[in-house]
Amino acid sequence: MxxxxxxxxxxxxxxxxxxxxxxxxxxxxxxxxxxxADVEEQVQHTLQDxxxxxDNFNETNFTLIHMMASLPYIKDPTVSLKDKxxxxxxxxxxxxxxxGLNITDLQGNSWTDHSLHNFSERQYFKNALQGKETIFxxxxxxxxxxxxxxxxxxxxxxxxxxxxxxxxxxHGDNLTKICEQHKEIQGRLYPAIVRRSTGLVxxxxxxxxxxxxxxxxxxxxIGLKELSDMTQQIADGKTGxxxxxxxxxxxxINGFAPIADTDWSVILKADYSDFTASLLTLRxxxxxxxxxxLALSITVSLIVTRKM
Numbered sequence: 001m002x003x004x005x006x007x008x009x010x011x012x013x014x015x016x017x018x019x020x021x022x023x024x025x026x027x028x029x030x031x032x033x034x035x036x037a038d039v040e041e042q043v044q045h046t047l048q049d050x051x052x053x054x055d056n057f058n059e060t061n062f063t064l065i066h067m068m069a070s071l072p073y074i075k076d077p078t079v080s081l082k083d084k085x086x087x088x089x090x091x092x093x094x095x096x097x098x099x100g101l102n103i104t105d106l107q108g109n110s111w112t113d114h115s116l117h118n119f120s121e122r123q124y125f126k127n128a129l130q131g132k133e134t135i136f137x138x139x140x141x142x143x144x145x146x147x148x149x150x151x152x153x154x155x156x157x158x159x160x161x162x163x164x165x166x167x168x169x170x171h172g173d174n175l176t177k178i179c180e181q182h183k184e185i186q187g188r189l190y191p192a193i194v195r196r197s198t199g200l201v202x203x204x205x206x207x208x209x210x211x212x213x214x215x216x217x218x219x220x221x222i223g224l225k226e227l228s229d230m231t232q233q234i235a236d237g238k239t240g241x242x243x244x245x246x247x248x249x250x251x252x253i254n255g256f257a258p259i260a261d262t263d264w265s266v267i268l269k270a271d272y273s274d275f276t277a278s279l280l281t282l283r284x285x286x287x288x289x290x291x292x293x294l295a296l297s298i299t300v301s302l303i304v305t306r307k308m
Contacts (some may be wrong), residue, residue: 040241043189043255043268046182047239050191050266053178054259058135061098061151065166068101069155077163085111099148100169103155106162119167124152128165135262138172138202147172147202147211175203176211179266189253189270196235197263206269215267222247230254234265243272 073079073087084103092101104110106129108120119125127134131154138147148169155164179191183205190206199216201209215234219227226244233240237258244252251272258265 039253039270039272042184043241043253043270046184046189046191046268047255047257047266050178050182050193051257051259053181054175054193054262054264054266057174057178058151058259058261061149061168061170062133062153064095064098064101065151065153065168068103069153069166074103074155075157077157081105081109081164082111082116086114089113097174098168098170100167102167104165104167106164108165110167122150122152122167124150124167125165128152128154128167129162131162133261138175149175172202176205179203179205184270188274189268191266191268193259193264193266194234195263196237196258196265199231199235202264230256234267237265 068074068088068091074084081103088101088103092098095101100112102110102112104119104125108118108122108125110117110119122136124134124136133154134152135149136152137149139150149172151168151170153166154162155166157163175193179193182191183189190204190209192201192204192206192209194201194215199214201211201213201215204211216231219231224244224247226242230240230242230244234256239257241253241255244254246252253268253270253272255268256265
């Protein structure tokens, strides 16, 4: 009788334990899938929001150029280049978001801060001569010694002839401000903007990141194929969200997307554990539930076998 009781109790206990483990694995898998789906959606929305804000920022700068180009004294061929630049000087000084706003002749000459300079070797000038609008940078401006984004555009007369080019210099920290507006403190989801051609970080909301650090070099130092594949996708201007297991065992969430008409991509990164607090609660609940279920099953088994 005692042997039957022990056997029945052991079988019941193992059955209960296996049932609990099975239920836990199913519940944990479903919960993890739902959490990742939510995180992925959050990352995608944040990427789109930053893309939209940066696009608007770039478009605002080009709109300002177009507005200046439409002013009567800018269009007037009898007004000297110096007088035009002097007028633009007072306009740009009234806008804290920009560093410079200048007009050039077709040889690249421009009066900058009341001094004549030549910009014929600058890519944004060369592109403007070809009728292209260009966004260049950010680079450290030799004049102001701050990170600067350059916007170049052609200027035509009423007959459609190219007569001048414009360029606008904007503070590079405007991109960092956009990143900071979209950082997720609770989930520690930090956006950054990188140059795809070089891998340089040109804006970041992550206090642990440094401007001008290089994601390509950092990835090479880690030596993880999944990260190398991801940075290649970034360099190719692709969009994606990836979950990558790092060499130290932590799980990293990474999102990336290109910014239109630029050499930039926005990237997002976070530690997946920042989003999985509910899984820890589920694990604790499983331990408590399993202990209670085992206790009840063993108790019921003992009662039933004693009455038999």
